[in-house]
Amino acid sequence: MIGLPRPLYTALKLAALAGVVAILAVLPRFMGEFRVGQFTFVGIYFIALLGLNILTGYSGQISLGHGAFMGIGAYVTAVLTLGRKGLVLFGHHPPHWLPLGDGMRPALTIPIALVVTGIVGLLFGMPALRLAGVSLALATFAVAVSLPTVAKRFEDVTGGGGGLSLPLPETPFGLHVSAPHWLYYEAWGCAAILFVVAWVLVRARVGRAWRAIRDGELAATASGVSPALYKTLAFGVSSAFAGVAGSLLAIQVAFVNPDTFPLSLSILLLASVVVGGLGSLSGVIVGALMLEFLPVYAQHPPLFGQSFSKQAPGVVFGVVLILIMFAVPAGAAGLLRRIVRPLTKPVPTVSD
Amino acid sequence: MPLLELSGVEARYGPIKALHDVTLTLDDGEVVALLGANGAGKTTTLRAISGTVRRSGNVSFGGRSLGRRSPESIAKLGIAHVPEGRGLFPELTVWENLRMGAYVRGERKTIRAEAPRVLGYFPWLEERKTQQAGTLSGGEQQMLALARALVSRPRLLMLDEPSLGLAPTIVAEIFRIVRELNTEDGLSVLVVEQNAKIALESSARAYVLEVGRVAVEGASAELERHEGVRKSYLGY
Amino acid sequence: MAEFAQQIVSGLASGAIYASLALALVLIYRSTDVINFAQGEMATFTTYTAWSLMHHGMSYWPAFALTLAIAFAGGVAVERVVIRPVERRPELVIVIVTIGLLLTINATIGWIWGADVKAFDSPFPNNTWDVHSVTISVQDVGTLGVCLLTVFLLWGFFRFTTVGLAMRAVAINPNASRLLAVRVGWMLALGWGLAAVLGAVAGMMAAPTVFLDPSMMLVILIYAFAAAVLGGIDSPAGAVVGGLSLGVVINLLSRYVNFVGTELRLPTALAVLLVVLIIRPQGLFGHKVVRRV
Known part of the structure; x- marks a missing residue:
């Protein structure tokens, strides 16, 4: 007799979640600062992938410009952290009408990056989303390729090709943790909050509307769901998440330039979300780990004792992406579910 | 048999x-x-x-x-099957639809050999050759579908x-x-x-x-x- | 005035390159119903192939012809091996597969040929003609000529040959085509092959000016997208007209509007794309979009 009743399955899921949280909370104690930095990146990617999964996995649209929206968040944080004084100090001439302030604490720019990027996403989404799915992919693709050139063009604010350097990260509020640890907890703190937000969203009315649109736009329209409205909303939410991720990234590396957010980042983000599992929030963690660590291990596979080309990760990502679409379109999460489900299927009662 | x-x-x-x-x-x-x-x-x-x-x-x-x-x-x-809904190519011309009927037996030589015979049954198709099939009336489309099937000289x-x-x-x-x-x-x-x-x-x-x-x-x-x-x- | 005319000619030359790639996208869209995001990388790969052939001593035109043959075989193979298994799956799945292809091919190019920029020979002399005080570069005229000739030959193929007719029929109604003994799968593969040939032409014509590097077609691909959408994504004629006009417009804007300059060419193309899609979602020549449910 294998198989677990439904409440037990839910409890198991909650326990697993609690376990992951606990591991993440104590993880930095057991590793060096470099490793902590890597896991900070995992947290940042986790946030970006949550947003992308809402867009692609739940509302069924493809964005190839997610990295570009991260870039917008990063620039917001960089510019606000430096403030007008900082920009002038570096020899830039921001226009007078921009409300720049005199420099802020990096952590405080995160919510601003969220709002600004979210609004940009909504504004971009409004026209782009009146179109069929492929057109959005096209338009976002163009955004991803355009962003670096736009950043270079408006160098008075963005620092042009040279980019903007931020003050080195330090622990605020007189807390007794080292800077890398602070950045780690900052990133994962944001990740936890946004995970809950995403969890609530996909289970609320709006989440049902997204899934309805994904599974058939005409049917969704017929049942009173406005595809344009909800698609725009999904795009705004996903952009806002990307903005937070970009903001954290800028704080983490203390530097932003147009090449920090190339098209390849956007494409790898999409690949990772597919690997983790479209329409699965917990699968996102797999995607984030893969995005951070696959480039390292694909280039220097642990067992081969030799290094491959710098291009190896790209080939691996591409091939894995195609194979997943062939075999398990639901990604890692789908695979896990396929293995676990037979064990957790409610036991059919014999009598009764 | x-x-x-x-x-x-x-x-x-x-x-x-x-x-x-x-x-x-x-x-x-x-x-x-x-x-x-x-x-x-x-x-x-x-x-x-x-x-x-x-x-x-x-x-x-x-x-x-x-x-x-x-x-x-x-x-x-x-076997020539004229399916439900006729299976025409509305954006192709009448003549191109007929040519597609000949595809099965070698388009060029078949259309040359069979077109006169088939057009004998549907003489009006001759003047409509360059018209898009989708612009024909329902009855005309059904006849075109029939004509296209006949071009292949089916058993x-x-x-x-x-x-x-x-x-x-x-x-x-x-x-x-x-x-x-x-x-x-x-x-x-x-x-x-x-x-x-x-x-x-x-x-x-x-x-x-x-x-x-x-x-x-x-x-x-x-x-x-x-x-x-x-x-x-x-x-x- | 003379300079204006010159700008138009060079705009037409780059426009012809966009048009070729746009036509490739339209070919695949018509038969497979998806946008092939790997179209640009496929073109880059074949252009590198041409570079290797010439590097090993082949002269330009034989290398050009051989590259087209390789591109055709490659396109057919990609369809058979990578696209066919997902042919009947949702649009999202096929698009993701083409993105996986983009990633794989891009990285493979870097792996084989390295990431540094290479010079690529042009078959045309580097001089100019003076026509009524208008200076026209031979390079531009040659590019325009090769691209338009390719498009013209392709048009003839679809218009006059049996296989071309069958490919059009399959794009319209695959099920009815099957009943007429058309091997639908191979027609789709053939479409991918021809699209790859168009891409190869675009790549080899673009390479002398943009130089060879693994991302050389990225920007051109976006112009091609914009051109295809501008013309109506399912209209071959629209893709050509869209490509040529986009080339001219972008060239004139970046020359005469200071704000646009060279940096904002691409965002301008993006803006054109969005505006067209809002005003006329089916493009200039396209049919009304029928959404798949």
């Missing part, structure tokens, strides 16, 4: 079984009608023959089993509800041409129809399908007098 022979044919769309056990034959040079209500399996029977639905059981044509053959290779054996012509949505005079015209093709060229025809009256008048024998099985079969003239058939399909 019959030209076409189906025995114990089953067919399904995914989990839904559309044919349970169909057995029928058609001799060379014969016109056979397939009657039945909506959902009885008439269209599926044609699809089972042309290989466009998953099927089991025995289907043979000219002594050869069609078993696992693809629709393309079945078409090459000389068996299968028509799926040629009368659907057409005015009675046009239906009569189409069946007149079908009878003429049969008597003059000896063309074998398997025709699916809702319009039982004209189908029985135009055919030698007929089968009546009910929920995926042959319910009644016999000479068309007899079926016209058959009480059940009369009540259910002829309406008197």
